[in-house]
Amino acid sequence: MTADTRRRPKNNVDGETFRDMCRAFAEREIKPRWQQADRDAKFPREFYVAAAQAGLIGLHTPESLGGADLGVTEEAISIEEQAKVNPNLAIVALIQGVAGSLLAEHGSEVHHRLVRENIAGTRLLALAVTEPEAGSDVQNVKTSARRDGDHWVLDGIKSFITLGGDCDTMTVLARTDPSQGRHGMHFFAVDRDTPGVQTSQIKAYANRPVPTYRVMLDNVRVPEERRLAAGFGAIMAGFNRERVMVAARWLGHMQTALAWAIDYAKVRQQFGKPIGANQSIAFKLAQGHVDVQAARHLTYHAAARWDSGVPVKDIILDVSSAKLFVTQAVYRITQDALHIGGGWGITEELPAMRMALDALVAPVTVGSYEIQLRVIAKQLGLPCD
Ligand SMILES: Cc1cc2nc3c(=O)[nH]c(=O)nc-3n(C[C@H](O)[C@H](O)[C@H](O)COP(=O)(O)OP(=O)(O)OC[C@H]3O[C@@H](n4cnc5c(N)ncnc54)[C@H](O)[C@@H]3O)c2cc1C
Incomplete structure (x- = not known):
């Protein structure tokens, strides 16, 4: 893949059926593992093997290398559904996709062997x-x-x-x-x-x-x-795809955080009524709902632009807009959820603090807020350095 030429995905699947499959995978393989992994700060390697066995590693890779040859849209669906359960284990497939694409698209048969092993679940990449x-x-x-x-x-x-x-x-x-x-x-x-x-x-x-x-x-x-026939230019193009995946990751996480906060605001009683009866609380959650809708549209619009095969330079604005908005929105929603949790919010008895802590990474990776704003300003023709 270069900035101007790109392979279009060969296959497609029914989006809702695929989403159901990814959701079932996340419930089965992430739910029972993530809390222990979080406590130990230790990667459960068997999770990568399970993802490979479920066909979720190498979604974007050509069939000739063992992949599914699907589009960025399907990769985003997979990551969004996994991130609803845990936003961290959801990035395993994302990292494999970015590193694996470098090997698949810019490598020789030596590298392609590594890709096949990666997709088979026997070679974890970074x-x-x-x-x-x-x-x-x-x-x-x-x-x-x-x-x-x-x-x-x-x-x-x-x-x-x-x-x-x-x-x-x-x-x-x-x-x-x-x-x-x-x-x-x-x-x-x-x-x-x-x-x-x-x-x-x-x-x-x-x-x-x-x-x-x-x-x-x-x-x-x-x-x-x-050695790969790829360097700075290839990773810049790769980052543009990774940014769509990162948007999908935080889109998944923000939905879980918002759903939790809405439920809590309905059941937590103060002054003889649910705290969600106060406009100051209810409006935060209403705003969160709109943020989720906007985040979904921006993320899947950027993914569809990728899958349309237009040159990378023509989708940078869509990708950076999605990445910026979603990472800002997940920050707002998780901070609001933490606030709605009150004193209990910072305890281990509620999930609010864990969700807010994880979302702190959102503004930083694969190009921070400022870097996305810089990219967008340049795309608008501004003389921004
Ligand atoms: C959890 C996590 C996982 C990661 N995984 C990987 C990985 O797998 N592989 C990998 O290679 N890297 C990885 N990274 C690195 C990540 O991509 C970098 O952290 C990121 O690029 C920012 O770099 P930095 O942390 O050095 O911050 P800095 O670049 O030092 O930035 C510090 C602050 O300055 C701001 N800033 C910098 N330049 C400008 C500017 N020109 N204008 C305005 N503000 C600016 C930034 O926005 C930021 O707020 C990971 C990071 C984290 C936190």
């Missing part, structure tokens, strides 16, 4: 782009790749790598030719057990079932055949 000094500014990636015969030698530090310490293989963005700026970068498929790769978990208050890691690369030798 995406390693971010560094301590290259977060929003991906162009500032410093990890170096130096050619040495038929190998490359990688050195650097990656940070916030989801599943970095759990995966089998990570797609690592490194600088192959410093004189070429952002054009002098390539991805490498690096196995986690390669000598010189070390990982350490970053302890966090949110996103705990699917932890992030620091990944240290010290003199890591990677064969030339593991």
